[in-house]
Amino acid sequence: MIDLLVAGGGPAGLATAIHAALAGLEVVVAEPRATPIDKACGEGLMPPALRGLTGLGVTLHGHPLRGIRYLDGARNIAEAPFGTGPGLGVRRTELHHALARRAAELGVLVEPVRVGAVHQHDDHVSAAGLRARYLAAADGLHSPIRRSLGLGLPDDRPARYGLRRHYAVAPWSDHVEVYWSAGSEAYVTPLGPELVGVAVLTGHREPFEQQLARFPQLGRRLPPAAATGRARGAGALRQRVRRRVAGRVLLVGDAAGYVDALTGEGISVALAGAARLVDCVRAGRPQDYERAWCRATRRYRLLTESLLRLRGRPAVAARIVPLAARCPAAFAAAVRCLG
DSSP, X not given: OEEEEEEOOSHHXXXXXXXXHXXXXXXXXXXXXXXXXXXOOOOEEOHHHHHHHHHTTOOOOOEEEOEEEEEETTOOEXXXXXXXXXXXXXXXXXXXXXXXXXXXXXXXXXXXXXXXXXXXOSSXXXXXXXXXXXXXXXXXXXXXXXXXXXXXXXXXSOOOEEEEEEEOSXXXXXXXXXXXXXXXXXXXXXXXXXXXXXEEEESOOOOHHHHHTTOHHHHTTSOGGGEEEEEEEEEOOOBEEXXXXXXXXXXXXXXXXXXXXXXXXXXXXXXXXXXXHHHHHHHTOGGGHHHHHHHHHHXXXXXXXXXXXXXXXXXXXXXXXXXXXXXXXXXXXXXXXXX
16 A cells, blocks of 8 residues: 555646655556646746745756736836746746656656546545555646545636747746736746747636737737647636545645636645645644645735735726836835745
């Protein structure tokens, strides 16, 4: 019987497996899809995420990120550097490859199986033909394991969605640029010498080209012929969770609940949750994980919820960038919260 079975081999699942292997636990990852797995995301690692990955021995190559810049159609601009060092713009596929390499170096076994039914017993969990003392559900935003355990909660607020596309153009900034429109934001992340990623967060279910048209200032920098690959989408983004522990099953990453991608902290939150999960498994105290997860993610949840509530009020949302430009010290303090 192994110590930990991780359901899901994306970044959250592999980070959990790496933490477990470094802690001396026997861990197996169940993931039927081949590496790398691509998905719609902003592809900007905030400084805490980059430090966390470096601490796990994960080597990454990408474009350094120095800070955040907000822009709106009225040409208001607010800009601030990160407070504790650079972040990194890195392709999602490169991040996944790097995590998979590190897991393999540590001897983590990845089984090409899908976790279906989960059966809990007094001293173990059985799933996908394997027995483990505990199971970490890292099976994504719409986690089937979370749903099967009845751990999700409904949310009656308007849904938000994410779309991402790459453009073969030279980055014009070493900051993550956030363009604001009436009901959407576009995030531009430099990824390489001739590549940027553009992610749109929105409440509108429309094709990427229509979404981009809401940002004419940005659109002028992105010739349609420079688009590479297809647009990818994700959503609904917000996922409410009743709790993150059910017996010997613990939720981690997006499966553990998600507020929004506004602050770009998805990987940071996944890494923090993975570390706390492994601590609780090592101690044989899964019941401590809920409180540990809430403590580790409190700042992200408060900051993102607050910004999302402002974004949801049109009269206030229109003032976000002008106020940030007018109060650079306050904007810089907010950016320092991200790293």
